[in-house]
Amino acid sequence: MTSTSTFGCPHCGKPNPLAATFCGACGAYLLGLDAAEMTRKSNPPADDEPVFQPRNDAPTPPSDPAQTQPWLRPDFDQPESERPDSERPGSERPNPPERGRPSPDDQPWLRADSDAQPTDPPPRPAPQRLVGGLQGLIEPIEIDQSLFRPESAGPTRSALDDLPYETRRELRQLFATDVPILEDPAQENPEVGLSAGQGRGLWRRNWIYGLLLAALLLGLWFANATPDSRPHSWPGVSAAYSAIDSLSADAVVLVNWAYDPSNAGEMDLAALPVIEHLLEKGARLLVVSQLPGGPATARRLIAVARTGASQAALSRQLGDTLVEGGYLPGGVASLPLLGQAPVQSVPVDMQGRAVGNRAAIRALATDSPALLLILAARSEEVQRWIEQVQSLDDAPIVAVTSAAVDPAIRPYVDSGQIVGLVSGYAGGIEYQTLMADVLTTSGQESQRRHITGQNWALVVLLLVVAVGSLAGLAERREP
Amino acid sequence: MTPLDSTLPPIWENLGLLIGFVFSLFILSFVIRDSWLVRAAQYLLVGVTLAYTVVLVWSNVLWPRLFLPLLTNPLALFDSGGQPTDQLWVGWLPLAAGLLLWAAGIDHLRQRFTGSGQPWLRHLAAFPLALLVGVGLGAGVAGAIQGTLLPQFWRAGQMGESLAGAPSLLLTGLLTLLITGGALLHLHSGQATGDRQRFPAPLRPVLSGWAWLGQRALWLAAGVIFARVFASRITLLIARLDTLFFSQQASDLWRWLLALVGGG
Incomplete structure (x- = not known):
């Protein structure tokens, strides 16, 4: 039985909690999508149900995220020789579903042919992340590649395809370990299949933020650093x-x-x-x-x-x-x-x-x-x-x-x-x-607040590291 | 009163403080959950930053350095000896390159609206783009070689001369060599690639131990970097909290807020 509390972002494909307003991975606005419809389609659809189509005012889904982001492909970490010929670079066959990843069957907007309608223009490619926006706060600027490659056509072979198997596996691990914001998909959706080592516990980081903020405010309010307290002296x-x-x-x-x-x-x-x-x-x-x-x-x-x-x-x-x-x-x-x-x-x-x-x-x-x-x-x-x-x-x-x-x-x-x-x-x-x-009185107080705040923050960090390490050890010893 | 002092009336200063306070709370509300308040503050910040940049580029770069000199004396292209003047190189040439870039942009827009046409205008952008990329890459590569690679290699080589120096220098040099070699060995032939079998069997235990040391050194370096980044970000947070809740207590903002809370 499939849980219904997550769905894949139509922009990047990452699973998000159903109540999410924005994608935890790419920041895409998700409320424009019909969440109930998407949830229903996350289950194996019945034959008589209509196929979900994104609304016109929703963000334009990419034709196939795996084309522009090869590490999203389920066979990305497989040796080239083990891939079927039809799934080698350049093939148009859709990718098979993978455990822990949104599949095109569950989420039809990820299919390359999901937008194929006679009157619609062909789907536009996903924005290239050449320009990641200002400080990563806004959507990446869509670079028009035709400005530089006006005659380009047909499937292109990614340079990543030429990398050896081990390097591709490392890259996939590197890009696939985004932790979700606010919710724990492994807890909400056991079918997603995130293992305990892939972010479990990190969803509680809001508590860490809150604890850190509370410690800092207490430290600033009751600035108790001794007048001769000095931070570590670095050479230079x-x-x-x-x-x-x-x-x-x-x-x-x-x-x-x-x-x-x-x-x-x-x-x-x-x-x-x-x-x-x-x-x-x-x-x-x-x-x-x-x-x-x-x-x-x-x-x-x-x-x-x-x-x-x-x-x-x-x-x-x-x-x-x-x-x-x-x-x-x-x-x-x-x-x-x-x-x-x-x-x-x-x-x-x-x-x-x-x-x-x-x-x-x-x-x-x-x-x-x-x-x-x-x-x-x-x-x-x-x-x-x-x-x-x-x-x-x-x-x-x-x-x-x-x-x-x-x-x-x-x-x-x-x-x-x-x-x-x-x-x-x-x-x-x-x-x-x-x-x-000779600092003024207000300057001395400000300096003392900074020292106290840093000390309290370090205490909280050490506490979190210690508790996290103990929890990790305990989980590792579980059969 | 110096030119550095703010010329804004006090009411504007307090208004800026109030707006900063409100939007800081918006951003900090991310601790509770992601919401439109957070996004609104972020988008406003981005929009204001971009608008400020446009105004700054015009007022600080384009007008005083390009358009004003050209409008003041547009025809000073050659001096009395027939040699090109600076006006030609730093005025007309950059203007021409900029216009070529604009032509490509205009062509792009034209094609988007008309749907077809020959893309001949966009080819004009090849010249300024090639100039930009070429100069940037040339300066970057040359600078990296003469400013980083050679001095750092030279410094590493000097470590070898420390045999006659103080013991601490020798120890530093040996540790540098040991850790650098171990880290490179781990990255090259450690668990990441697993091709340690290429080495002769008698050497494998030694190399494995050396790579093990290199791996621990990498972990340690990552820990140091994390600790410094943590200290940096906590300092930013403390400075913001200090500004909001302590340093500005004597300002009109807090008097207004206290009066508002106190009802009078």
Whole structure:
């Protein structure tokens, strides 16, 4: 007897709970489909029942997800020699049903011929995930392949088909372990057949989220970290401090502002003391960003840093210390020019005014910058500047990064390409300590809340890991 | 008052804070369940971001760097010596490449509406696309070689020179060699591919042990990366909660909310 509480997403084919509004795998909107109809069709249909047809206003189903996503094919992990000839790449025979996967018999919209009607246009292929949308929040942009391959026709052979059997099996495992959101299909639908090791228990992660949030709020509310409590000290912070402290007055620092408001909550903590230090030293900053939200984020934080800088730093004219180069489009292709001739790369500032007569730009016309400062939330931004800019102007680099970026760029610190690294809130707090800044009362309280919150979050994480490990061990010992 | 200070009136600042507070709650409601509140906040965020990007590209790139110089002095293509000017290279050439890309887009739209026609316009986009891809790939490959591969190989080679150095350096070098070799061995001939049989029988136990070590090193590295990502994301969450519930308590927003809750 087949349970009726899940159905396959018409967009990607993944099983979803019946009450789901959006697909847990691809985010497709599911309410536009007739859930009751789909549920009924999830059972073996009676001969006299009409075949389900998607509504016209529903999302357009792909002709066959297995064509565009080979790892969805049930025989994807089988050696080539074991596949029937008719199921080799290029064959049009529908795939047989597989345990744990929606079958075309149960879900007719997955069949290649389900939309075949005399008057309807041929089904359009599923969107290619070449552009995954902004931060993965929206549906992928549908790339019109005909723009680049106008004459292409007929079945195409995927490059994955040429991979060896073991690699295909690994890829399938990699792409097939998406855990469902909110519900546990193995519990709701035993017929689906997910084993205990394939996500059982993970459906309870909402409890983990709730526990984590409650712990954080309690920690923030009763911030009880001792005044001398300090997070772990990572190497590279004192070297960053020394590199900036040794700058002469009026030294030109080229700043890559590679984070935007989505990461500002963490990055501001690390970047603020560094920017304050640069302003204290009287360095001239040329700030550019390759993110649309970068220039505005830079402007806000520099304004905050100026309020925390000394009176001597504040007495300097802002025009002497700061050139806002603004948004620098072009990705990696625009960086070599910035390394070779920054004057040509940044002709105007954010307001569209020519900056050729500014002191920082005049200095860069003859000399390399004294320092490259990279404020990045992604490791790629740091690597790009090391590869494209530093290799041309040989300036030392100080990187201020998210904690998540730290492991990826640590080799550059060891090789000496990055002279100093300040990562995460821990690096920011340590840098502030080196500056011997006297924090305001509100600043001390905020810092204490961050330390306490981190400690509580770690306790919850350790608890979850311990309980999860014990549960896994207990399940493994079950006969 | 500096050019960096906000010129928005205080009421707008508070309104922004209020909107941020409400939409943060929308996003956080995902903890309870996925709903249209979460999606609405996400789509609004995406839409506003895209709109902001369009405005920024026009005001910060296209107008001041391309159209304004061209409109100011459109015919300065060659200098008095007959040499091409910068105006030609950084003004007219990018404009022409951009128009060719637009032509392909217009042709695409035309075909969608008319249903047929010769796709000759879209072939015009081949030139700027080839330029973009070629320059990007060339810069990327050259940069990766001179900025990452060579320096990292050089650094790895320097480890071999640490025999005369401090014992800690030697230990670091040996561990690096051991772990790197073990990880490569595991990835190449470990359980993933199972072709360990290609090695001579006497070497197999040693190689198996080395690959076992490499596998544990990979697990350890994955654990370190996870721990740092966790710390990063928790910091973001704490910063948001701190902003919403603690740092802004003195703001008008909280006074309004407290007055609303207190009824006066």
